[in-house]
Amino acid sequence: MTALESWQAAVMRCRTGRSRSERETWERLARWYDCWVRHNDYVSIFMPRLLALLDHPPTSRVLEIGPGSGAFTLPLASVVKQVVAAEPSQPMRDVLTRKCASSGVNNVTVLPRRIEDVVETLEGPFDLVLAAYSMYNLLSIDQVLRHLLVLSPQVVILMGDGKPMAWRQTLYRRFKGQERVASPQFPTFHAVLLEMGLEADVEMVWTSANYVYDDEEAMLNWWQEKLGLGARRSADLRAALREIAEYREGRIGIYGQRQTAMIRIARRRPPSP
């Protein structure tokens, strides 16, 4: 099996092995997603690294893949000339466009499409392409990467290190009877890059992975839905969550850390004559 085939097999395993479709997942999570962003530090950790890659932010154009609710989009838009963002999920787009409007941001163009369906029609050049935790569902990742490197001299991808969080696996095993089907992550992706002959700078960075809720009931409801339990086994689940959750600043959460790979792929320079 080639590295690309392994990647595609992992995408398919994830598509078929999860109980919710991609669309349903983001329908469920769109409103919650801003809460995730607020209680985690990845934007403040990666924004300075991204800005350092731009020679002159005020004249820069950035293409963002899967902006979600705009964790990076709004801070980027406040310093660059234009952000073009491809986001297929309607509920995510709704949150993003509402936030742009309420912050008076008018230099973000949101495309209601998956990157693989729109990349060939995009008008470059861009100074940077950013895909933050959004490449996990892309089958034609090789073709998309090749197009992106025509549009921009650099592509930055943020992706998990592929190591499952132990507490989450324990919950899945105990309440679903099976491990969570993981989407493809950095090790699988890196093999594709090597196979394509693309060189990348990779930095492994620790960030928080905090699941924070208003109260215990909200936490219980969230995990009942996530694990597809409905009201079943709620006493058991409550007890299991109590073992791993703690209160910080008056809110209950499961507080943890995860590693993200920041992968920067630069367009190859033509050999000097």
Ligand SMILES: C[S@@+](CC[C@H](N)C(=O)[O-])C[C@H]1O[C@@H](n2cnc3c(N)ncnc32)[C@H](O)[C@@H]1O
């Ligand atoms: C985990 S969220 C990340 C959101 C944001 N980038 C962040 O870091 O907070 C993943 C987002 O990628 C989007 N997405 C998934 N597949 C995509 C694709 N093929 N093209 C563009 N966006 C995609 C999803 O709709 C979702 O909004």
